[in-house]
Structure formats: C-alpha cells, structure tokens
Amino acid sequence: MFRQSYFLFVYVGIMILIASCKKDYLDKTPDEDLSIEDVFENRNYTEQYLNNIYSNLPQEQSFNENWGRNPFVCASDEMKITWTYPFAQQMNAGAWNPVNTPSDIWNVNFQGIRKANIFLENIDQTNFDQAVKTQWKGEVYFLRAFFNFFTLRVYGPIPILDHTISTDEDFSVYARKPLDECIAFIVADCDRAAELLEVKLSADLYGHATKAAALALKARCLLYAASPLWNGNSDYASVTNKDNTPLFPTSYDETKWQQAADAAKQAIDVVEGGGYAIFKDASNNPVLNYQNVFLNTWNSEILFARNEGTYDFLERLTTPTSLGGWSGYSPTQELVDAYEMANGEMPITGYKSDGTPIINPASGYVEQGYATTDGPYGTWLSGQRNMYVNRDPRFYASINYNGQKWRGAILQFFLKGADGKGKGGPDFSSSGYTMKKYSSPTVNIPQKKFVPFTWIYFRLGELYLNYAEALNEAQGPVSDVYQYVNAIRNRSGMPDLPSGLNKEDMQQRIRHERRVELAFETHRYFDAHRWKIAEQTESGAIHGMNIHEGTNLQDDIFYKRIVIDNRVFNAPKHYLWPIPQSEIDKNAFIVQNEGW
Numbered sequence: 001m002f003r004q005s006y007f008l009f010v011y012v013g014i015m016i017l018i019a020s021c022k023k024d025y026l027d028k029t030p031d032e033d034l035s036i037e038d039v040f041e042n043r044n045y046t047e048q049y050l051n052n053i054y055s056n057l058p059q060e061q062s063f064n065e066n067w068g069r070n071p072f073v074c075a076s077d078e079m080k081i082t083w084t085y086p087f088a089q090q091m092n093a094g095a096w097n098p099v100n101t102p103s104d105i106w107n108v109n110f111q112g113i114r115k116a117n118i119f120l121e122n123i124d125q126t127n128f129d130q131a132v133k134t135q136w137k138g139e140v141y142f143l144r145a146f147f148n149f150f151t152l153r154v155y156g157p158i159p160i161l162d163h164t165i166s167t168d169e170d171f172s173v174y175a176r177k178p179l180d181e182c183i184a185f186i187v188a189d190c191d192r193a194a195e196l197l198e199v200k201l202s203a204d205l206y207g208h209a210t211k212a213a214a215l216a217l218k219a220r221c222l223l224y225a226a227s228p229l230w231n232g233n234s235d236y237a238s239v240t241n242k243d244n245t246p247l248f249p250t251s252y253d254e255t256k257w258q259q260a261a262d263a264a265k266q267a268i269d270v271v272e273g274g275g276y277a278i279f280k281d282a283s284n285n286p287v288l289n290y291q292n293v294f295l296n297t298w299n300s301e302i303l304f305a306r307n308e309g310t311y312d313f314l315e316r317l318t319t320p321t322s323l324g325g326w327s328g329y330s331p332t333q334e335l336v337d338a339y340e341m342a343n344g345e346m347p348i349t350g351y352k353s354d355g356t357p358i359i360n361p362a363s364g365y366v367e368q369g370y371a372t373t374d375g376p377y378g379t380w381l382s383g384q385r386n387m388y389v390n391r392d393p394r395f396y397a398s399i400n401y402n403g404q405k406w407r408g409a410i411l412q413f414f415l416k417g418a419d420g421k422g423k424g425g426p427d428f429s430s431s432g433y434t435m436k437k438y439s440s441p442t443v444n445i446p447q448k449k450f451v452p453f454t455w456i457y458f459r460l461g462e463l464y465l466n467y468a469e470a471l472n473e474a475q476g477p478v479s480d481v482y483q484y485v486n487a488i489r490n491r492s493g494m495p496d497l498p499s500g501l502n503k504e505d506m507q508q509r510i511r512h513e514r515r516v517e518l519a520f521e522t523h524r525y526f527d528a529h530r531w532k533i534a535e536q537t538e539s540g541a542i543h544g545m546n547i548h549e550g551t552n553l554q555d556d557i558f559y560k561r562i563v564i565d566n567r568v569f570n571a572p573k574h575y576l577w578p579i580p581q582s583e584i585d586k587n588a589f590i591v592q593n594e595g596w
Contacts, residue, residue, distance in 0.1 A: 040122040043132075049119060050136055053143050054207070056112030057306050058105075058150065060522050061314045061438065061455045063088070063329065066102045072525035077537045078335050079520070080544070080565050082328045082430040092538075094568030098578035098596050105154055106580050109147040110161070116144040117164045138196030142209035142217065145189035146457075149221050152182055153526055156236070156576045156593060157247040160185050175241045175589040179248050183225045190218035199274030206298045206307070207454075212276060213304035215267035216458035222263045223466050226256035226473065227530035235572035239594050247591075257474035264467035265480075268460070276300055276460050278491055285377050286493025291397035294438050294456065303458040311453040315443050318435045320400060320411050321427050322418035324445030330431035331399055333543035333561055338515055339395035341365055344495040347391075355543060355561055364390060370554055381405060385559055393492045398437040398519055402545065403553045407441055414550025414558040421547050430564055432545025437520050461517060464488055469510045477506040485510060488517055529575050539569035570595065 039045040062068025063079070064086040074081045074088035081088060090096045119140045123133055151158050157176040162185070165174065177185075193214035201210055224230060232252025239247045279301040281288035293301055319325020337348045337357065347365030348357040359365055366386040374382050379396045380389050384403040388395075400406055402413045412418045413432045421428040440451045464484040472481045486496045497509055514527055528534040542565040550558035573595025584590050 036118065036122060040126050043126070043128045046123070046126060046128075046136075049115075050139065053112060053115045053119065053140060054306075056108050056115065056143075056147065057457075058108070059306070059308070059455065060457075061308065061311065061453070062317075064317065066104050069105050069108065070522055072522050073520055075538065076525040076528060077332055077542065078524050079435065080330050080332060080430050080542060082330055082428060083426060091574075092565060092567045094570060094574070096578075098581035098584070098592065101578055101580065103580035103582060105577075106151060106583060109151040112147040113144055113161055114164060116140045116147070117161060120144075121164060134196050135198075138193045138211075138214075139209040141189045141196070142193035142214045145186045145193065145214070145217055145221075148182070148186050148189070149217060152179075152186070152221075153224060154577045155579060156230075156239075157182055159587075159590065171587050172589045174587060175243075176247055176591065178245060179225075179230055183221060186221050187218055190214045190221070194218075199270060200276070203298070207305065209304065212267070212271040212274060213458055215263070215270055216303045216463055219260065219264040219267045219463060219466050220458070222256070222260040223470055224526070224530050226253075226260045226470060228532045229530045229575060231256055233532070233572075235575075236594055239591065241591055242589060254474070257470050261467060261470035261474050264463055264470055268463050268467060268484075271303060271460060271463070276303065278460055278464075278487060280491060286393040286491075287377050287379060287397045290394045290492045291437070293459070293461070295440050295451075297452050297454045301460045302454070302456055303460060303463075305454040305456045305458075308453045308455060310450040312445075312448075312450045314438060314453065315440070315450060316445060318439050319443070319445055320406070320409075320413075320419040320429070320434055321423065322409055322412070323407055325434075326427040327419060327429045327434050328427065329435040330429045330544065330564075331433045331435055332431055332564075333433075333545065335515075335519060336395070336399060336401070336433060338512065339392040339399075340494065340516075342390045342392065342493070344489075344497075355541065355563065357561075367559075368556075378405070381410075383553065385554075387559065392494055392516065394494075394516055394519075397492075398435070400434040400436045400439075402432060402558065406436070407444070410553070412553065413545065413547060414552070414555055415548055416551045417553075420550070429547065430544060432547050432558070435520060456521070461488055461491075462521075462523070465510065465514050465517065469507075469514075472503060472506045472510060476503040477501050481506060481510075485513055488513060532575070534575060535569050535571040538574070539567055541566055 034045065039049050058069040060068060060070040063070055063073045064081050064083065066087060071086060071088035071091060073079050074086060075091040087102055120137065123137055126133060148158065157179045159174045160177045160182060193209065194211045197209060197211040197214060199211045201208055230248065232250060233248060234250050236248035237250045241247065277300045279293045279299045281292050293299065316325050318329040321327045341347050341363045343364060345363035346360050347363045349360050350358040352358065359367060369386045371380055371382050371384050371386055371389050374380065375389065379393065381403065388401050400411055402411060404411050412420060413429050414420050415422040419429065443450055464487060468481045468484045471478065482497060489496065501509065511531065515524060528537045541563045543561045544564040546558050546560045546562045576593045578596035579590060579592050584592060
C-alpha cells in the first residue's frame with residue numbers, strides 16, 4: 001500500500017538512529033539531564049523550550065492522519081477521503097465513542113498548556129534582556145489561549161489549568177469549568193498577549209505569535225461564544241458537574257454578538273494599522289488573488305501560521321495520480337455546487353428527492369453540454385463540461401475537475417481516464433474532483449520538486465467575515481456588514497451583494513460566503529456546529545460525479561451525480577466530541593458530554 005511504502009523509509013531511518021546511538025545509558029552529554037532551573041538560567045535553553053511549546057500546534061493540513069489532529073475537513077460536507085482508515089470515516093458513519101475516539105487533540109493540547117504554565121512560572125526568574133522576556137511571555141500567553149480554545153471548540157467546557165499541578169493536589173478543582181468561565185480565561189490570555197506583543201515581527205521571526213494573532217484568536221473565540229451552540233442552547237441543560245454546576249449557559253445573551261463584533265473590529269483596525277492587508281496578486285488576476293493567499297508564504301494577509309518547510313505529504317495526498325499523487329482529498333459535489341456563477345447568482349437552489357439539482361434560471365448555469373470557447377485567465381477550456389463554466393474564480397483556485405488543465409496535463413477522473421478508478425489500486429478520487437487549494441502549480445512530484453508551505457491558522461479575510469457576521473447578528477445589515485463581505489468578494493472578482501437584504505437574508509449570505517472563502521481551512525465543520533445546522537449538513541447522502549463510468553472527457557455518463565457516502569449525525573450528541581474515557585478514568589470529577 002502506498003502509505004506503507006511512503007513511511008517505510010521513516011521507520012528505517014529511526015532504526016538506524018537507534019542503532020547508531022546505542023551506548024551505555026550513563027554516557028551522556030552535559031545537557032541531557034537539565035533541570036527546569038538549568039533551562040531557565042540559560043537563554044538558549046529557554047528559547048529552545050519556547051520553541052518546543054510551538055511544536056504542540058496542530059498540523060491541520062493533514063486531514064487523514066490522527067497526528068495532524070484535523071479530521072474536521074472530511075467530517076464536514078466539504079470532502080470525502082478515498083481511503084477507509086481516517087478517523088473522519090468513523091465520525092461520518094456514527095461509529096465513534098469515548099473509547100475509540102483518538103485522544104490526540106485533548107492530550108497534545110493539554111501537554112502544550114502544561115509546557116506554557118511551566119514557562120510562565122519560571123521566565124521571570126531569568127536574568128537576560130527584559131524586552132526578550134516580555135516578547136516570550138506574550139507568545140506563551142497566546143499559545144496557552146490557543147491550546148485552550150482549540151480544545152474548547154471540540155469538547156465544549158474543559159478544565160482550566162492556570163498553573164502546573166502536582167499529584168498531591170485536590171483534583172476536584174480540575175473539573176470542567178462552565179463555558180463562560182472558559183471563554184473569559186481564553187480572552188484574558190489573549191489580552192495579556194496583545195499587551196506584550198508587537199503587531200508584526202521581522203521575517204526571521206515569522207511563525208511566532210504577535211498581537212495580530214492574539215486579537216484574531218480573541219475575535220474567533222467570542223464569535224463562537226455568541227453562536228447558537230453555546231449561547232442559550234437548552235440541549236445541554238442537563239450537562240452539569242458533580243456539584244450540579246451547569247456547564248453551558250441556557251439563556252440567550254444577545255450582547256455577546258456585539259462583544260464579538262467589537263473584538264473583530266478592534267483586531268481589524270490594529271492589524272491593518274500594523275501593515276497587514278487583504279492579499280492581491282501583482283497581476284490582479286482574480287483566480288491568483290485567492291489562490292496565492294495560500295501559496296505566497298507570509299504574505300500581507302497571514303496573521304498566524306505554522307511553517308512546514310517543503311511539505312510534500314499534502315501535495316501527494318491532493319495531486320491527481322497521473323501527476324504522481326494519490327488523489328485522496330476529494331471535494332464533494334455539494335461544495336462544488338455551492339460556488340456561485342461569475343454574475344453572483346447561485347447556480348443551484350436545492351435538490352429534488354432523487355438528488356438531481358434545481359437550477360436557478362437567472363444564473364445562466366447549464367448542466368449539459370460542453371464549452372465552445374476558452375475562459376479568461378485559463379479558468380476553463382473549450383470542450384470542458386458546461387457545469388464548470390463561468391463560476392466564481394475561487395472555484396478554479398480550489399477544485400481540480402474533469403478536463404481541467406493542471407501542471408501541463410488534462411485531468412481525467414472518469415473510469416478509464418489517466419486519473420480514474422479504472423487504473424486499479426487504492427489511489428483515486430472518490431468524487432471525481434481533487435482539492436487544488438494549497439497545491440502549487442510549480443510542484444513536480446516525480447522529480448521530487450516541492451516548495452515551502454505554511455498552514456494558516458488566522459488570516460485577515462476570516463476576520464472580515466467574523467466581523468460581518470457578528471455585526472449583522474447584533475445590528476442587522478448595516479453598511480459595515482456590506483463593506484467587509486464585499487471586500488472579500490471583490491478580491492476574487494465577484495460582484496457586490498445585492499442591496500436591501502434583511503438580517504436573515506444577510507445571515508445566509510455570510511454563511512455561504514464563509515463556506516466558499518474558507519473552504520478546507522477547518523472552518524466549515526465548526527461553523528456548521530456552532531450554527532446548529534450540522535444535522536442537515538453532516539447527515540444523509542453526499543454526492544460526487546460518476547467515477548464508475550466513462551471512457552472520455554465528453555462521456556455524459558460521468559457527469560451524473562451519484563451518492564458516494566451516507567452519513568450519520570445524531571443531534572445533539574454529535575455536536576460535541578466525547579471526553580476521552582481515559583481522562584474520566586483518571587479524574588472522576590470530569591463529567592461526560594450529552595449523549596455519550
């Protein structure tokens with residue numbers, strides 16, 4: 001199997017290292033037995049310790065491996081992974097529980113929190129430059145907030161650890177804290193970090209936390225806190241600690257939306273004042289304006305990201321097989337249908353009971369036939385299916401489809417095509433599409449030519465949409481709501497939203513805009529959950545093109561929608577993950593989530 005052969009060299013390398021290092025265990029170098037005191041007496045050791053805290057950040061670009069800690073893209077309606085082993089497949093089948101659910105997210109985040117607490121408890125004892133200590137403290141306050149929030153968004157209320165704990169402490173105080181207390185703690189850490197950090201750092205420090213990152217995290221945290229899942233949700237009224245303390249607020253608080261809007265606007269003003277801006281390619285090509293946000297490392301829009309070097313694994317997972325990849329990341333037809341036409345109209349307004357689309361005549365969308373001319377900027381080619389013609393430029397930057405030209409090849413996802421299932425083996429697209437977003441046109445897998453890659457956790461485009469959503473919920477579709485949504489649309493060559501929308505219409509427009517603009521960025525799963533719509537988006541049939549048929553690019557039978565997955569979502573149970581049973585076994589004061 002390709003994954004076995006790919007990782008074989010890693011295993012062999014580890015064995016060689018072990019063999020080469022085999023020696024008397026007493027034969028140690030001077031820094032192998034450092035105490036905490038030793039670490040914080042030496043600036044180099046302290047900096048290494050700080051860098052080690054960053055190692056706990058999730059590698060979210062891996063959607064199919066537990067170590068990446070991101071099953072969320074494929075557990076949403078954005079994507080289906082071709083292979084059977086990723087944990088997202090168990091989530092989609094409803095076949096997960098407190099025992100078989102990976103505890104990586106819980107464990108690694110709390111490891112990061114403990115490291116952060118050790119750092120904060122010792123950094124003031126050091127005697128090196130105060131400005132450096134201030135910067136590093138700010139970074140660690142941010143990291144502690146980051147690890148807490150990235151745990152909270154999965155499990156809901158969590159224990160809050162503001163210091164390192166010892167085995168002789170009373171563990172009853174480390175029960176889960178009420179949600180509002182968790183939010184307040186994270187926001188306070190973000191505020192502490194923002195006070196200590198610069199808005200932007202020099203290039204040699206890219207990847208370290210900044211004031212921009214801290215304010216962006218605060219804004220996202222408060223947006224989640226204002227949303228229906230966590231704001232007045234009676235589904236969790238029975239979830240209490242063993243002393244009967246309620247863990248979720250069951251009364252709706254409308255003011256939380258304004259708090260979220262204020263935090264997002266503060267973040268926008270600060271980061272734009274510090275030199276950040278919505279990225280546009282030098283060519284102002286609307287496709288490249290969006291595509292290169294994710295390929296031009298550390299561009300003007302990126303607020304916080306993780307450097308991954310020349311990360312070949314993502315490229316292999318998403319690249320079609322004819323170009324040396326594995327074709328495993330397969331976007332759904334539901335996502336493809338969500339991209340508007342270039343005129344701003346939705347091509348499809350719904351589906352009939354048999355899954356066939358209800359086409360919007362005003363959009364100009366045509367499901368049948370083939371293009372007779374090429375599109376601007378190479379967006380489509382003559383001879384391609386009309387369903388891929390005249391779409392939102394972000395579609396062409398995000399999705400590889402049948403007949404598209406990519407890295408010099410014409411992609412063929414039909415059965416007998418160069419990228420089709422008919423070639424045999426486990427590596428093929430299960431939907432008739434592969435993810436193009438994040439994938440560089442200059443990569444050449446057979447020649448082992450890769451490019452530097454960063455995974456973006458926070459960017460200015462998200463902040464714009466956070467602000468627009470919160471402000472619309474707080475005040476309705478006022479001018480700032482239009483301004484910031486239109487700025488995102490216009491960057492990619494899309495027209496302004498129609499004027500005169502009411503609050504509910506604008507809400508749906510913003511939610512749709514997030515679905516398209518933030519696709520594959522680990523937002524859709526959490527958006528659908530916090531809006532409490534996941535029982536619609538993550539349940540039932542998921543569709544793709546008919547990969548089981550087709551002999552050429554203009555074989556009509558390939559372009560028939562088929563069911564590629566039937567998913568299970570039980571509400572309210574599946575809105576939150578189960579607390580790992582291993583954690584409940586260790587601490588009897590931690591209570592389980594609803595339904596688990």
